[in-house]
Amino acid sequence: MTEELQIELNGVDKHYGAFHALKGIQLAIPKGAFVALVGPSGCGKSTLLRSIAGLETISGGEMKITDEVMNNVPPRHRDVAMVFQSYALYPHMTVIDNLTYSLRLKKTPKAEARKIAKEVAATIGLENLLDRFPRELSGGQRQRVAMGRAIVRRPKVFLFDEPLSNLDASLRVHMRKEIRALHDRLGATSVYVTHDQIEAMTMADHVVVMRAGVIEQQGAPLELYDRPASQFVAGFIGSPAMNFVDGVTNADGTAVTLDITGAPELQLPRQVACNEKVTVGLRPEHLSISEAGQGAITTKISVIESTGSTTYVGAGDAGKITIVLSERRDISVGDTISLGINTKDIHLFDPQTQMVI
Amino acid sequence: MKRIRSSIIDGVGFDLVLVGIPLVFLILFSGLPLVYNVLMSFQEVDLFSLGEVFRPFVGLKNYRALFAQPEFWPIMWNTVIFVFCSIGGQFIVGFGLAVFFNTGFRGSTFIRGLFLVSWVMPGLVVGATWNWILAGDFGVLNYLLSSIGVISENIFWRSDINYSLWAVIITNIWLGTAFNMILLSVGLAGIPKDLYEAASLDGATAFQKFWTITVPMMRSTTGAVISLGLIFTLQQFDLFAAITGGGPANSSNVAQYWAWELSFRQYDFARGATISTIMIAVVMVASVFYVRSTRHEVRG
Numbered sequence A: 001m002t003e004e005l006q007i008e009l010n011g012v013d014k015h016y017g018a019f020h021a022l023k024g025i026q027l028a029i030p031k032g033a034f035v036a037l038v039g040p041s042g043c044g045k046s047t048l049l050r051s052i053a054g055l056e057t058i059s060g061g062e063m064k065i066t067d068e069v070m071n072n073v074p075p076r077h078r079d080v081a082m083v084f085q086s087y088a089l090y091p092h093m094t095v096i097d098n099l100t101y102s103l104r105l106k107k108t109p110k111a112e113a114r115k116i117a118k119e120v121a122a123t124i125g126l127e128n129l130l131d132r133f134p135r136e137l138s139g140g141q142r143q144r145v146a147m148g149r150a151i152v153r154r155p156k157v158f159l160f161d162e163p164l165s166n167l168d169a170s171l172r173v174h175m176r177k178e179i180r181a182l183h184d185r186l187g188a189t190s191v192y193v194t195h196d197q198i199e200a201m202t203m204a205d206h207v208v209v210m211r212a213g214v215i216e217q218q219g220a221p222l223e224l225y226d227r228p229a230s231q232f233v234a235g236f237i238g239s240p241a242m243n244f245v246d247g248v249t250n251a252d253g254t255a256v257t258l259d260i261t262g263a264p265e266l267q268l269p270r271q272v273a274c275n276e277k278v279t280v281g282l283r284p285e286h287l288s289i290s291e292a293g294q295g296a297i298t299t300k301i302s303v304i305e306s307t308g309s310t311t312y313v314g315a316g317d318a319g320k321i322t323i324v325l326s327e328r329r330d331i332s333v334g335d336t337i338s339l340g341i342n343t344k345d346i347h348l349f350d351p352q353t354q355m356v357i
Numbered sequence B: 001m002k003r004i005r006s007s008i009i010d011g012v013g014f015d016l017v018l019v020g021i022p023l024v025f026l027i028l029f030s031g032l033p034l035v036y037n038v039l040m041s042f043q044e045v046d047l048f049s050l051g052e053v054f055r056p057f058v059g060l061k062n063y064r065a066l067f068a069q070p071e072f073w074p075i076m077w078n079t080v081i082f083v084f085c086s087i088g089g090q091f092i093v094g095f096g097l098a099v100f101f102n103t104g105f106r107g108s109t110f111i112r113g114l115f116l117v118s119w120v121m122p123g124l125v126v127g128a129t130w131n132w133i134l135a136g137d138f139g140v141l142n143y144l145l146s147s148i149g150v151i152s153e154n155i156f157w158r159s160d161i162n163y164s165l166w167a168v169i170i171t172n173i174w175l176g177t178a179f180n181m182i183l184l185s186v187g188l189a190g191i192p193k194d195l196y197e198a199a200s201l202d203g204a205t206a207f208q209k210f211w212t213i214t215v216p217m218m219r220s221t222t223g224a225v226i227s228l229g230l231i232f233t234l235q236q237f238d239l240f241a242a243i244t245g246g247g248p249a250n251s252s253n254v255a256q257y258w259a260w261e262l263s264f265r266q267y268d269f270a271r272g273a274t275i276s277t278i279m280i281a282v283v284m285v286a287s288v289f290y291v292r293s294t295r296h297e298v299r300g
Helices: A045-053 A095-105 A110-123 A139-152 A169-186 A197-203 A221-226 A231-236 B002-010 B014-040 B061-068 B072-102 B108-114 B123-134 B140-147 B164-189 B193-201 B206-217 B219-235 B238-243 B255-265 B269-295
Strands: A005-016 A019-030 A034-038 A060-065 A080-083 A157-161 A189-194 A206-211 A214-219 A243-249 A255-258 A265-267 A277-282 A288-290 A297-306 A311-315 A321-325 A336-340 A347-349
Touching: A005 A045, A005 A189, A019 A045, A019 A189, A019 A214, A034 A045, A034 A197, A045 A060, A045 A080, A045 A157, A045 A189, A080 A139, A080 B193, A095 A110, A095 A139, A095 B206, A110 A139, A139 A169, A157 A169, A169 A189, A169 A197, A189 A197, A197 A221, A206 A221, A206 A231, A214 A221, A214 A231, A231 A277, A231 A347, A243 A321, A255 A277, A288 A321, B014 B269, B061 B072, B061 B269, B072 B108, B072 B164, B072 B219, B072 B255, B108 B164, B123 B140, B123 B164, B123 B238, B164 B219, B164 B238, B193 B206, B206 B219, B219 B255, B219 B269, B238 B255, B255 B269
Parallel strands: A034 A189, A034 A206, A080 A157, A157 A189
Antiparallel strands: A005 A019, A005 A060, A206 A214, A243 A255, A243 A277, A255 A265, A277 A347, A288 A336, A297 A311, A297 A336, A311 A321
16 A cells, blocks of 8 residues: 655755755655654754745755645645744734634635634633633643644644643643644644654654754654664663663674673674674663672662652763663662663664664 | 942932932923923013013913914914824835845845934934925936926925925935834834744735734834824924925924924014923823833733
């Protein structure tokens, strides 16, 4: 079955003077997908979103929305709606006027426009706020109005530019679910920009990790977690971040000696180049504390941070190895522990190219 | 001495000093003359009683006499035309320029700054310069208008009773445009860019964005600019003195210039004060609008 594509980017480039913001972006987004663009600030994710919206003109390559080339089509003819980080509500209009703005531009009869807006307002819990001005709303309510304004238009594509970053933590978790539920109900295609990998992992079907204007890796959330293609993706996806330890492979390439005092050889999941320097990646949640002498790495605890449900343990030289424990253990700072790891959970990276081995 | 020093250092009473100094200044140099002016409009004033404060009270006699003068209503009408057209012209040209410079092309801030030159120049110098531009025989304005075919024979702007008021209005528009543009530019710069982006995605054309975003978002700035414009236009004196002197035959005379003429040319201080009092009332209404519109600023 070939999936129908909603957005297609072929070798898209964007230059700002000498600055190369997007470098040969290759991306295909199927109809109905929820795609998250994630990466550190300045990686080009917002530029990419704004290029899809038409707020930025791309310098090279080709961009299609439902098989139509959109390179030079102005935003108002692209049939996409965007939820801004700042919400960008029209401050001089009431909530209902904000919601009906696009309909009024299209000369929709007033009664019909109000009816549509009221229906949308009811689905997102705004029905009692229709006559308020944006300045009279809380952050969460403004966020809803911004979403409502996008929904009213029934666009082909929803674009979200870090919509939750101005909300407090608990509301953010709640809105995360709500946006995803809304997406499923409307059956639209969504592109969601965030710098928060948890948002990307929990909401999206397809995660695109960007860095310095290029797509580092894209795929299903768990695929990125299980099989990161580079040290950057490995460190970016997953929280707390993956531990990276230098090491050297042995003479036949089946085991690695970690650059930690008192660490024995660690068996590798597959054979690699022999006598080679490598970076070993170990996820904090894959490390376990076993009886002294039983595990792979013997080390001392230097930090313990407990949140109640989980405990973060810092061990190794200068506490640079983080371990996440979900059960409580009777441990304290200064204890000598032994860390166990499953051979299949070891990630290996080339220290030069930073790519996975 | 020590107490004053420490009271400043402690900050106790310092706020009162800060408010007090401008308050005393305002009462002394603005408040008292205003009251004196109003008082004078109800008195009989001649050259012999000029130095006194309490002169014979005559009630509304000065007002009645002023209204009865045949030139009163024409001059008031001139004032209305002058104020209305000056403000309208300054605002429209100023808004246009503000929108133009707000597009942010290369060098736009520099050129916008140059516009302030017109505002820095003394009114009399502006008047003298425009006298040459407006000159009937060799003026640039006539040359321009005739070369694009608007007029077939020269207009004697300053001496033709049909055009003399317009000569001053045109000059005043030129003079006040820069001030309007700067204030309106500040207002435009305060409109968040993402509103325009949201509007373009919502399907608005450039024209629709102007009418549905720019104009309503500029409402409070517009109110402030027009109220200030009214005050400044009613103060405009230099240009009349430099260009037409209110003539010919009062055809370009306006209230503020007439007040000066009555007081300091004809030494009829009571009538001069009467006109000033009427103008104070108008300006006070404008100030209320100004204060209200700056208080109701809508941002975010």
